Amino acid sequence: MAIPNDLSVFNSTSSPYLTTEIYLNTSLAPYVPSCTDWPPLPMNTVIPAIYSIICVLGTIANTLAVAVLAHASASRRTVANTFMLNLCVSDLLFLLSLPLWAIYYSRGYSWPFGRMACKICGAILNLNLYASIFFITAMSMDRYLAIVLPLRSQSARHPKRARLLCIVLWVLACACSAPTLALRDTHYLKELDVEACVIFYPDHKWYLALVWMKIILAFLLPLLVISCCYCAIGRHLLADTGLVRMHTSSHTPNMPSFKSLQSQESCSKPERPPTPCVSPSSSGSRPLEGRGLERVLWTVAAVVLAFFLCWFPFHCVTFMDVLRSDGWLDSCWVNWTIQNLTPLTLCLGFSNSAINPVLYCFIGNHFRGRLGGLCKGLCACLKARGEDHSQKRGSFSTRLSSFSRKLSDLKDLAIVEPTGPA
Numbered sequence: 001m002a003i004p005n006d007l008s009v010f011n012s013t014s015s016p017y018l019t020t021e022i023y024l025n026t027s028l029a030p031y032v033p034s035c036t037d038w039p040p041l042p043m044n045t046v047i048p049a050i051y052s053i054i055c056v057l058g059t060i061a062n063t064l065a066v067a068v069l070a071h072a073s074a075s076r077r078t079v080a081n082t083f084m085l086n087l088c089v090s091d092l093l094f095l096l097s098l099p100l101w102a103i104y105y106s107r108g109y110s111w112p113f114g115r116m117a118c119k120i121c122g123a124i125l126n127l128n129l130y131a132s133i134f135f136i137t138a139m140s141m142d143r144y145l146a147i148v149l150p151l152r153s154q155s156a157r158h159p160k161r162a163r164l165l166c167i168v169l170w171v172l173a174c175a176c177s178a179p180t181l182a183l184r185d186t187h188y189l190k191e192l193d194v195e196a197c198v199i200f201y202p203d204h205k206w207y208l209a210l211v212w213m214k215i216i217l218a219f220l221l222p223l224l225v226i227s228c229c230y231c232a233i234g235r236h237l238l239a240d241t242g243l244v245r246m247h248t249s250s251h252t253p254n255m256p257s258f259k260s261l262q263s264q265e266s267c268s269k270p271e272r273p274p275t276p277c278v279s280p281s282s283s284g285s286r287p288l289e290g291r292g293l294e295r296v297l298w299t300v301a302a303v304v305l306a307f308f309l310c311w312f313p314f315h316c317v318t319f320m321d322v323l324r325s326d327g328w329l330d331s332c333w334v335n336w337t338i339q340n341l342t343p344l345t346l347c348l349g350f351s352n353s354a355i356n357p358v359l360y361c362f363i364g365n366h367f368r369g370r371l372g373g374l375c376k377g378l379c380a381c382l383k384a385r386g387e388d389h390s391q392k393r394g395s396f397s398t399r400l401s402s403f404s405r406k407l408s409d410l411k412d413l414a415i416v417e418p419t420g421p422a
Contacts, residue, residue: 040336040339040340041340041344043105043340043343044105044106044108045106046344047102047105047343047344047347048102048103048105048106050344050347051098051099051101051102051105051347051350052099052102054095054098054347054350054351054353054354055095055098055099055102057354058091058092058095058351058353058354059092059095059096061354061357061358061361062088062091062092062095062353062354062356062357063092064357065084065085065088065357065361066085066088066089066092068361069081069084069085069088069361070085077159078159079142079146079157079158079159079161079162080139080142080143080146082159082162082163082166083135083138083139083142083162083166084135084139084360084361086131086135086166086169086170087131087132087135087136087139087356087360088356088357088361090127090128090131090132090135090173091128091132091353091354091356091357093124093127093128094124094125094127094128094132094350094353095353095354097120097121097124097125098350100113100117100121101121101125104197105343107194108192108194109189109192109194109196110192110194110195110196111186111194111195111196111197112195114186115185115186118184118185118186118197119181119184119185120181121197122180122181122184122197122199123177123178123180123181123184125180126176126177126180127173127174127177128353129214129218129349130172130173130176130177130217130218131169131170131173132352132353132356133218133219133222133307133311134169134172134173134222135166135169136222136226136303136307136356137222137225137226138165138166138169139360140225140226140229140230140303141225141229142157142162143229143230143233144229144230144232144233145157147233147236147237148232148233148236176213176217176218179206179210180199180210183199183200183201183202183206184197184198184199184200185197185198185199185200186198187200204325207325208322208325211318211321211322212322214315214318215315215318215319218311218315219311219312219315222307223307223308226303226304226307227304230301230303230304299359302359303359303360306352306355306356306359307352309348310348310349310351310352310355311348311349311352313341313345313348313349314342314345314346314348314349316345317337317338317341317342317345318342320334320337320338321338321342324338
């Protein structure tokens with residue numbers, strides 16, 4: 001069946017994630033009826049512009065984060081920093097391939113970089129999709145252990161174990177991306193006269209299996225784990241603040257509070273790590289409350305909302321395409337939504353790579369301090385090199401002027417000195 005010469009038909013087919021499947025026994029995507037009342041969006045200009053913004057901002061943020069985390073001292077190489085470094089490397093690897101996809105859209109879905117680049121860029125895109133979400137989930141679990149179970153998790157939260165877990169997550173992400181590396185290839189679309197970079201599914205079962213794997217492993221399961229971890233963190237912080245307020249309101253000099261007795265009892269137990277036997281009222285440091293608690297809770301909420309808002313629209317549109325492929329949905333607005341909103345929702349998901357360093361790094365005071373120290377050290381190094389270069393130039397100019405003066409004196413002597421008897 002012939003397909004109308006309309007770019008909107010192939011918006012999904014030739015996007016980095018294929019939603020309209022192409023089977024090996026067919027040469028073109030299934031026919032999709034055109035919607036005359038639903039005009040297609042100008043993807044050739046909108047998508048490259050969005051990709052360019054995400055690429056520039058995300059590359060700067062992740063490069064700064066990698067520079068700070070990689071140059072951290074041995075005492076600063078914590079479990080959280082290990083996960084964050086791997087997350088930034090994953091995002092940075094993907095962002096460096098994003099300009100190729102921007103050029104791909106700007107050329108009307110024509111892939112000019114060859115078959116191998118098509119496979120590699122598609123695999124990197126899927127690798128980042130899985131790896132970034134895996135590392136975000138691992139960081140959420142680490143924060144839960146550090147805040148809610150700080151004593152029980154001391155042995156488990158070790159940098160060596162974190163590095164081993166990172167290797168396991170990279171291997172798992174590569175395994176999830178292997179089908180894309182095998183199935184993605186360039187394909188000539190005669191109706192558009194372009195060489196597109198698409199995925200060839202052997203049959204419909206392959207398409208359903210890979211799509212459901214992406215929805216479950218890259219969204220639903222991580223979202224459940226992240227939400228549970230941060231809900232537990234929020235309850236723990238609020239409950240701890242409530243106990244402190246009850247303690248401060250009911251504390252009298254004659255009768256010690258329950259929290260004071262509990263802290264003193266914990267200090268006397270031999271099996272626990274030694275802690276200072278000081279009640280909260282007598283210590284100089286106060287628990288997290290007020291603006292500090294509010295800031296932590298807002299940060300926790302921002303992490304969950306950023307993950308959900310960035311990836312939920314894309315997976316929702318992907319689920320709509322699954323329902324349409326099985327015949328559950330079939331209407332003009334469904335086709336228009338899948339064809340036009342899949343690339344836009346994918347852009348929203350890609351923006352999470354630029355948001356991650358802001359949420360996990362730049363909000364923290366320690367990270368901003370180390371970033372400022374790194375910038376000061378870099379400026380001092382550049383200044384020292386400039387001064388050294390200026391000193392070398394000054395010494396060279398001094399030697400040159402001295403040589404010029406000596407040469408001038410020799411000429412004067414040659415003019416004044418007599419040449420011999422007449």
